[in-house]
Every structure is written in structure tokens, then in C-alpha cells.
Amino acid sequence: MRDDWQPTTAISALRLRANVLDCLRRFFWARDVLEVETPLLGHACGTDAQLDFFSAQYCAPPIQETLFLQTSPEFAMKRLLAAGSGSIYQICKAFRNGESGRYHNPEFTMLEWYRVGFTLTDLMDEIAELIRTVSAPYRTLEAPQRSSYQDVFVQYTGLDPLVFCVEAYSACAQAKNQPEALNLCGDDHVLWLDYIFSHFIQPFLGVNAVCLVYGYPACQSSLARLNLQNPLVTERVEVFIDGIELGNGYYELSDAQEQKSRFEAEIAERQLKDRPDVVMDERLLAALETGLPECAGVAIGIDRLLMVLSASKNLSEVINFPFDRA
């Protein structure tokens, strides 16, 4: 008899998940943030050139339509915000095609929340508080850390992420015994930043603590606002614990024109990279034209959070039926 019918998780991992979800809901209830649901299956999808989606066929002859499984609930939630929902959160599944590994499962659980009237700093406070609250029964984390992207970059590599110098970047990779980086990244600044950050910086961020990195280079962020003082960086934050990326947040872009031009740039990039065609979310653009309230929002990967809370080495320890058993 085959034994892959069994979950890859211990029963204790099921309880951990149930308790954490309960704790998250209490956290938002106490702060008067409304729980919402939005479609997982939609007519449009994110345009991010780094994300691949799953598509599905709607079939009611003679009607045939291609629908998309959402890579995040962001667009639908912003439509609710534009309609006047006030602060909202959602715990839902998200789908990303082709992503599978120790820290990736193509179907995963996401917590996404938006706070009307919050700045990025307010949001960072709340992220730190939320993680402190949910982790308290399982782990005692040290005080949260905050650094700008530029500061951590300089700290770990001595390089300036905002000024691209292929010789300096390549010398850094060479010194860290990864000469292949030059071949791989060439003269692509964004690719170099991804390479250096994910190989030489991220693994060391947030040792037994929440580490919030803000002020990402503008070339890397499609939905965040530019910083008013320094337009080279954006109002974007990433959350790390034990070197694991847990989430990403923005002070949200609300300018419909700006959003449209970023969509178009991303669609052009997708075509350049030979990625599947996407349908731009015209309903989101219409909502932004009507007016998105000033807000900040963030998405946290719940499965990775559970990994961190249970000191697991692999998502399969917290997802009962990961991809290869689903």
C-alpha cells in the first residue's frame, strides 16, 4: 500500500496552525480591522514579471473564459478599500506557479492587511506587535530590529545598492567565492541586487528577532510609493526572522496614472522575458481613479511564520499535504 496518503506534518503542527489563526483573528478583532474574503479565481491578475500564475478554464458552452488563480488578494482588497471598507484583513490561499522548494509551495496561506491612515512607520510598529503577540507562546524573540535597505547592504557587503557599479558588485561576489554571479547578472542592476541580497545579506537577517528592512530601491518595487525625500527609494518594507523572508508591505500607491504606467512597464518586461501574457486589472485602475484612501498594507506568509514558530527546516513540516502530496 502506498504511504503518501499521509500528511507530512505531525498532529501538533495542525494544532499550531489552528491556534495561530485564532490568535491572528483576535489580534485584528481587538483593533477593529474587518475580516474580508475576495475571489481566488479572477478575470485579471498581477502583472509582476517575477510571478507566474495558474490559469483555469471557465466552461459553460458556448462560453469559454480563461480565469486566473490570484498570486495575492491585493487588487481585490484595494477595490474594497476604494469602496470605503476601512481597514481590512484577509487570511486566504495564494497561488504562484513554478515556485517549489524548502521555503516555497505553489499554493500557500497568506495573511494580508491594509490600514487606512497608517504610514509605513505605523505599519512596521503593527507588524512587530503582531509577530510578538503570535509568537509569545512558542518563542521568545529579541527586540525587533529596523534598518534601511541601504544600511544593511553597506553593513554586509560594503556596497551601495543605489549606485550601480558592476566592477564593485562583481568584486564582492568574487571575494565571497561566487564568481558565477557576474555571468549571471551581467549589467542588470536589479538582478545584482536580488543576487547579493538573497545570497549575502538575507541569510543573516533577524537572528531570533523580527528584522524590518525598509526603503527598497525604486527599481525593485511595483506598487509602493516613492519616498518624498529620496525618490531613489520606495516606501516598502520586508519582514525577516532567522533569515527567512516572511512578508512584504507598502505605503500604497494610490495614483491611478502612475499605477497604469507601472503596469504597462511590467507587461512590457514580461513580454521581454517571454512570460505568459497577463490581463491588466482595469477594475483596479478604475478603483484607484475613484480614489484609494491613504493606507499602508502588508502580506505575511503564514506557512513560513509557522515554520519559524516551530523551528522547522522545511515547509512540509507545517503544510499537511505539500505540493507533491496534494
Add this chain to the structure above:
Amino acid sequence: MAVYSTNEFKAGLKIMLDNDPCAIIENEFVKPGKGQAFNRVKIRNLKTDRVIERTFKSGESLEGADVVDVEMQYLYNDGDFRHFMMPDTFEQYQCDQKLVGDASKWLKDQDMCTVTLWNDAPLSVTPINFVELAIVETDPGVRGDTSGGGGKPAKLETGAVVRVPLFVQQGEVIKVDTRTGEYISRVKD
């Protein structure tokens, strides 16, 4: 030869890297939520046995390496080469002493072993996990000692030297773990 994408990399897969045959040990998918996906791969060079780490852009591909492990019988040593034979086809392979390396000290005529072939030429030799070899030289044991307690060196018929308990005598056959080089037990006739 087939071509393999990083998405297909898994432990044990044999691929060509920098013109050398290599085996994948570990493949880690590294992807920032809003960034390029990479695969950080741990690879063993099957010629040098050295382990390196290399990063690829996800979706990149490498040519497969025609590397197979074959059970063969060790025949003899002619001074320059060691000779092996496929037990079913009687096909013979000769293998440079350098490639046999450390395995040679466990190879006894007629014993089975694993020969790794690359493009049908021997690449390396791995002895079986447990071999039984006779002791050709060791100090006489101390009377009354029946346990391990310290032990003494013993030279085996293949030239290997292992530590054995004091009570084990010259001429006896012992069982040795070739992965650790440790004495396991005496072999009774």
C-alpha cells in the same frame, strides 16, 4: 545526452559542469517574493570528489552526464592498472591506479565492488561496505585480555592497516567497515 533544467535538479542527478561530470547533492530554490528566482546548488565533482556550491538562474539548464554505477568483480593488479570484470558479460575494464585511490587498500582479488563509469570509462571505484580480510601482521596479544581496551595496529592482506582488539591474532580473518576503516568483528570459519 539529455538536458536538465534547474527545476529538475535533485540529489543524485549527474550533470556536466565546466566539462567535468558532477553529481547534484542538494538543490535549494531561492526566491525573494518580489525578485528573481535562483537555484543554489551543492555539487560534487566526480573526478576530484570536491564539493562546490554554484548559483543558477532558475530555469537554466545543464547537459546530463553519462555516469553509471556498475557492480564489477575485481580481478588483479598488473602494476600499472587494476582490472575489473562485469560478472554477466565478462567484459573487462582497466582502471588507472590514481582513479582507484584509497579504494585499493580494500580490494581483494575476486571481490565485488562498484565501478563508476563515465562515457563507459572508469571514473572511480568504491569498495563494498564490509570486507573480510586476513591479518598478515600484528603483535601477539596479551594473555587474558578479552575486550577492546586500546587495541593494536594490524596489517591486512590488501595492505590496509586497521586497529584491532588485543586478542585478535595474526592469520585470523576480520570484518572491516570500508567507509570508516574500523574493525567490526572476527570472522569464524
